Amino acid sequence: MGMFKLVFGLLTVTVLTTACATKVPFTKAVIEKYDLTDITMKQVQFFTSQYIVLEASNSSEAQRVEDGKIVVSQNNKNYRIVIQPQTKCVFEKNDENGNVYIRFEQGKNNFLKFAVRKNDSNGRYYLVADYSGGTKGKVAYNDKTYYINSESGNAFLMVSVKKLNKSYGRTKVVKGMKVR
Numbered sequence: 001m002g003m004f005k006l007v008f009g010l011l012t013v014t015v016l017t018t019a020c021a022t023k024v025p026f027t028k029a030v031i032e033k034y035d036l037t038d039i040t041m042k043q044v045q046f047f048t049s050q051y052i053v054l055e056a057s058n059s060s061e062a063q064r065v066e067d068g069k070i071v072v073s074q075n076n077k078n079y080r081i082v083i084q085p086q087t088k089c090v091f092e093k094n095d096e097n098g099n100v101y102i103r104f105e106q107g108k109n110n111f112l113k114f115a116v117r118k119n120d121s122n123g124r125y126y127l128v129a130d131y132s133g134g135t136k137g138k139v140a141y142n143d144k145t146y147y148i149n150s151e152s153g154n155a156f157l158m159v160s161v162k163k164l165n166k167s168y169g170r171t172k173v174v175k176g177m178k179v180r
């Protein structure tokens with residue numbers, strides 16, 4: 001036991017590692033600060049800031065004569081895709097305008113486009129939609145056209161930044177000295 005205390009006390013190396021991960025908005029400043037390229041962005045975990053709700057509907061109408069009556073049947077199919085806040089997603093590609101395409105699931109064209117808004121000082125990458133048709137924005141997802149409300153249009157991308165702080169030290173326990 002005495003030898004153990006002596007060895008332990010003479011040279012102890014202490015390593016203290018603290019890791020603090022926080023989610024921050026994905027911005028042009030983040031790209032520059034961490035020198036992110038298309039290759040390294042494929043290794044970064046992205047997250048959504050808030051709900052993104054994609055909605056589409058198809059309707060069809062059929063007519064027939066039954067028992068002397070004209071029967072008109074109308075079918076409505078509603079499609080809804082909900083992407084919750086903090087949903088994990090991955091980088092798919094960049095385009096020539098600096099827009100990023102983010103994938104949410106496997107499959108052909110299961111990604112959405114995000115871009116920095118003009119005249120926006122914070123530099124965040126927001127969901128891109130075409131609002132030329134009215135109050136609902138139009139987006140393409142999985143080769144279909146979906147509509148989003150303005151709340152979904154305010155969703156932006158976030159990334160997790162983890163900072164590691166390492167501290168190294170030595171501890172030496174001395175026995176002391178006796179008077180001779």
